[in-house]
Amino acid sequence: MSAVSLKYQRRQGRWMPIVPVELRTSTTSFHTEAYVDSGAFWSLFTMDIARALKLNPRDGKPRWVMIGDGRPIKVFLFKLIVEVAGRSFPADVGFSEQLRVGFNLIGRKSVFERFDEVVFRERQHELDFR
Numbered sequence: 001m002s003a004v005s006l007k008y009q010r011r012q013g014r015w016m017p018i019v020p021v022e023l024r025t026s027t028t029s030f031h032t033e034a035y036v037d038s039g040a041f042w043s044l045f046t047m048d049i050a051r052a053l054k055l056n057p058r059d060g061k062p063r064w065v066m067i068g069d070g071r072p073i074k075v076f077l078f079k080l081i082v083e084v085a086g087r088s089f090p091a092d093v094g095f096s097e098q099l100r101v102g103f104n105l106i107g108r109k110s111v112f113e114r115f116d117e118v119v120f121r122e123r124q125h126e127l128d129f130r
Contacts, residue, residue, distance in 0.1 A: 008125040040107030050095035073098035085129035
């Protein structure tokens with residue numbers, strides 16, 4: 001499959017690798033954006049998005065995960081269909097009330113694994129999914 005190039009978005013005066021993402025359950029879908037984070041293991045989204053998808057946290061698998069600032073947060077993991085860079089696939093996705101970094105995160109688990117390469121081209125402000 002050929003590469004898909006996505007432009008970074010300008011936020012808070014900086015270029016950031018934020019891309020469109022669709023999350024789907026068997027009955028609902030939600031379009032949002034997420035920061036592509038090669039240092040993140042899990043893909044994490046706010047609990048507001050879980051509510052929009054009509055997900056009940058009690059139905060998810062609870063887990064404590066460490067975020068970039070070294071703080072543990074409680075997340076609830078669900079297996080959803082994720083669409084990013086033109087591909088749809090099942091992925092483990094976490095939701096948390098404690099995610100307060102200012103954006104959702106796309107991590108390596110279940111997402112990066114679906115591509116041969118995820119390339120950050122900083123000078124061009126582009127991200128390639130191959």
